[in-house]
């Protein structure tokens with residue numbers, strides 16, 4: 637069903653601070669089902685490809701360095717209106733602007749080290765899900 641899936645990554649800052657469990661708890665509490673999940677570390681070329689849309693931005697190099705600096709948890713999440721609802725749950729890119737009760741308000745350190753990724757459209761949710769997971773890794 638259109639709109640049912642989004643792709644998240646728990647980023648290296650949140651993994652390093654032992655926040656995988658509490659973040660997954662908030663995701664479960666908000667009604668998302670885990671369709672696929674893995675604990676992995678992106679290579680430089682994988683991070684460059686994943687964030688290719690930002691390659692002209694001044695922060696691209698640092699973003700790639702950050703996203704490859706340690707392991708991440710990648711997951712496909714299932715829920716009606718998944719992309720929009722998940723972006724509400726994670727909050728604004730900059731934690732200084734993130735609403736109370738959001739994942740980034742609680743766990744993000746900075747505009748770069750902002751704890752989690754969430755897809756920004758249904759089209760990108762599909763591209764990003766296919767980037768991380770094969771069909772036989774989805775349940």
Ligand code: ATP
Nearest residue numbers: 690695699728729747748749750752753754755756
């Ligand atoms: P994400 O795509 O990770 O869910 P987002 O959609 O809220 O985050 P984007 O504009 O897509 O934000 O930026 C991708 C990521 O690049 C951000 O999550 C953050 O880690 C980093 N980033 C964005 N803007 C800046 C900035 N001004 N300075 C440093 N890093 C930034």
Ligand code: MG
Nearest residue numbers: 753754755756
């Ligand atoms: Mg984005």
